[in-house]
Amino acid sequence: MSGVFMGMPSLPVFGDGNLHIDEPFPAAAHRELGNTQMRANLRHATHTIRDKRIKVVGELPDWEELRDAGAATKNQVMANLPALLEEFEKNFTARGGIIHWARDADEANRIVSDLIKEQDTTEVVKVKSMATQEIGLNEYLEEQGISAFETDLAELIVQLGHDKPSHILVPAIHKNRTEVRDIFLAEMPNVDPNLTDEPRLLAMAAREHLRRKFLSAKVAVSGANFALADSGTLAVVESEGNGRMCLTLPETLITVMGIEKLLPAKEDLEVFMQLLPRSSTGERMNPYTSLWTGVTEGDGPQNVHLVMLDNGRTAALADKYGRTALNCIRCSACMNVCPVYERTGGHAYGSTYPGPIGAILSPLLTGIKSEENSSLPYASSLCGACFDACPVKINIPEILVHLRGEDVDSRRGEKKLPSQMDLMMKGAQWAFSSGKNLGLLEKGLPLGKLAAGQDKKIKRLPGIAAGWTQSRDIPAPPSQSFRDWWKKEHQSEATTMKQEK
C-alpha cells in the first residue's frame, strides 16, 4: 500500500493532465464548424443514438424512478465518500489487491509506469478508460519507452490515426467508415491491402491485429465503471469483449479509477446496469460486464493494482453547487442530445471530457481560474436537453450558470479593466433594477429607428453585439413602449371618469 487516505485535504488540489484546454471554446468551435464532413458524420451518429435511446428508455415504465434512485445513490456516495473509500480499501486489500492513491495526473502516471517497469515489459494492452485519458497515460508511457495498445475498436482507430477522441463513448464518432479503412490501410501492420470499408471486414481486420496483442501482453491497464465498497469489487462494462480479454489474460492488471466511481453495495448495480447501457448506446443491456474482486490463485491476473485518482475531484466535491457533476457515470447521453456538441464536435472542448458534462466537469476539476477553461461554461445555450437526458439527473444548466458566476466573480476579484460585457451588464443593471429607470430608457426607443435602414431593420451592431448581426437582423424598436401605452390608456380612463363625475 502506498498511502492511506486521510479524508478531504484541507486545501483543494486542482487537477491537471488532459483537462486543460489551450484555446478558448469560441475560437475552437469556429474552426471545427468549418469541418463539414465531421459535422455530417456527427449529426448522423448522434441522431441515430438519440432515437435508439428514446426508444429503449420508453420501454421502462419506471425510468423516472430509476433516475431518481441513481441520483440518490450517487448523492449518498458523495456525502460519505471518505468512509466509503476506506471501506472499499479494506475489502479490496483483504482480497489480495493493492491500492495506490494518486493526488494528481503526474502521481498517477508515475505509479502506473513504475508498476509496468517492475514487470520487465515495454508493451501493455489497454481497456478503454476515461481516467487514463484524463491523466495522459499513453503519452507519458511513450516517453518512458512503453507502448500502450488501445484495444477498444474506436479507441484503436483514434490511436492509429494519430487523432484525439471526440466523444467519451464513441471516440471515433467524427470518422466515417471510409476514413476508418484509410487509417487501417496506412497504419495497421499486416493488413490486407484489398480491405474495403465494409464494417464486418474492418472489424475482422482489427480483431486479428488485437488478438496478437492480447496473447503476448503481460500487463493490462484498465479503468473501472464502478467500485463496490461492500466487497471491494471492480466492474467494467463494455460491448466488444476486448475488455474481458485484457482483464483476464495478462499476469498483471493495473486499474486507474476516479475516486467518485464508488457505489455502496452490489445491490446498487441493479439500478446502474439499467441506467448506463440504455443511456449510452440505447441498448437494453451491454454485452459484457466484468466484475473482479482481488486475486484468485491460478485464475486471471495474479498482481492486481488499483490507482485511486483524485486529480481535482475533492476540489469539485468541495463546491456546494457543482459537486453533483461527480455523479456522472460517463454514459455520454448529454453529448448525444446537445445541439452545441452536435455542431462543434468533441475536439472543440479541448479536454478529455467534451459536451455538456465536459463544460462543467473540466472547469470544476481544474478550477475556474485556469487558463481557457473558463470559456467552457459559456459553451451552451442552456437549452436543458442534457439535464433531460442525464440518467442520474445532473442539473447541468444550473451548474453551467453557477460556474459562469464563479468566472465573473474571479475576474472581478482580479480587478481587471471592465470588459465590454461587464459595462453592458452594469448598464443593464441600472435599467432593470427599477421600473422608472427602464421607463426612462424606453423614452429613447424612437431613436433606435435612426439605426435602422429603410426596411426598418438594424443590420449591424458594434462591439460584442456584432456577432448577433452576423446572421440576424434586429427589428427597429417601436415608437412607444407597452409601459407608456398602458399609462396613456389608463390615464385617459382616469380622466374620462373624472369628467363623468
Place this chain on the structure above:
Amino acid sequence: MKIALFATCIVDAMYPQTARATVKILERLGHEVIFPSGQACCGQMHINSGYMDEALPVVANHVQAFEADAYDVAVAPSGSCVASVKHQHPILAERCGDAALKARAEAVGAKTYELSQLLVDVLGVTNAGEQLGSHFPHKVTYHPSCHGMRSLNLGDRQLDLLKSVGGIEVADLPEADQCCGFGGTFSMKNADVSSAMLEDKAKNIESTGASLCSGGDASCLMHIGGGLSRTKSNTTTLHFAEILASTMAEPVSVTGEVFVGKGGKR
C-alpha cells in the same frame, strides 16, 4: 380574477403588441388586468451570464414590484422569464446569502404563470376559437422554446391552444424540440455556433411552407425572425398571444412596424 401582468423587458420595449394581446385575451375572459409599475426585468440575462452581483438588485426589484399590489395571479407571455422567476430567483437569493429575499421570491414565483399555463390550468381555456373568439386564417408552424418546454413542462399547451384557433392551419415543425440557438448572451459569446443552430431551425421552419412561425418567447422569436429576415425569407415570427388575440372583427395586423421581415405571403 385580478391578474398582474409581467410584460418582461423585451416585450415591454420591443414587442408591446404582445403584451397588449395578452391584456386583450384576459379582459375578453372577464378578468381585471393590472400592471405593477415598478416592474422591469426578471434578471435572467444577468444570471445566465454569471453577473450575480448585478442580478441581485434586478431580482429584488422584481420581487418588490410584484409584492406592491394585491392580485390573484401574475402572468407573463414568456416561458423563460417565468422559469427564471420561479426557479432562478430563489437560487440567486440563496447564493447571495439573502434568506428573506429567497422566501419572498418563492412566494412571488408560486403566484406567477406563463400565459398558456394560466389559460389552460387556471382559467380552463381549451378551445381558443370558441372561448376567446380567436380567428387567424393563416398557415402557421410552432417552435416550443426550451425553457417553457423543459423548465416549466408546458407540454403541448401553447400548441393545442394554437390548433384551436378558428381558420388556422398548423403545420408540424420537424425537429421542433431542438434549441433555436438563442440562449441570451450565448448568441453573442458563441455567435458562430448560435448561427449554425439558427440556420437549421430556419430550414426546418421553411420546409413547412408556413407563413409564420409562432412561439411563446419573444426573445427566441426575435432571434429566429432576425435570421429569417436576413435570408430574405417569406416567413416571419409571431407570438402565440397575438394569434389568440386575433378575431374576425379585429384581425391582428402582422405587418406592423416592429415585425422583422415582410410578414409572409398574406
